[in-house]
Amino acid sequence: MKLFDLRHPFFLPLWRRAATVGVSGSWAVFEFITGNAGWAMLFGGAALWCTYEFFIVFDPENYESGKGD
Numbered sequence: 001m002k003l004f005d006l007r008h009p010f011f012l013p014l015w016r017r018a019a020t021v022g023v024s025g026s027w028a029v030f031e032f033i034t035g036n037a038g039w040a041m042l043f044g045g046a047a048l049w050c051t052y053e054f055f056i057v058f059d060p061e062n063y064e065s066g067k068g069d
Contacts, residue, residue, distance in 0.1 A: 006049075006050065006053040006054070007053070007062045007063055008063070009063050009064065011054065011063065012060065012063040012064070017050070017054035017055070017058075018054075020050050020054070021047055021050045021051050021054060021055075024043050024046045024047040024050060025043075025044070025047035027043045028040050028041075028042075028043035028044035028046075028047055031043060032044075
């Protein structure tokens with residue numbers, strides 16, 4: 001079991017993947033505006049990682065079978 005399993009079947013619908021990227025990216029902007037650069041980098045990195053996993057290397061077969069790599 002992975003700690004952060006981004007290929008879980010929960011993330012198969014597009015709206016859930018987009019919401020995850022949107023919320024983490026928005027939180028990164030909020031943290032940056034409020035002067036917390038460390039948290040902004042953490043959430044910005046999470047948004048970039050989720051964008052890569054959910055939209056660039058997305059393969060629906062990985063989600064339907066419940067298998068990761």
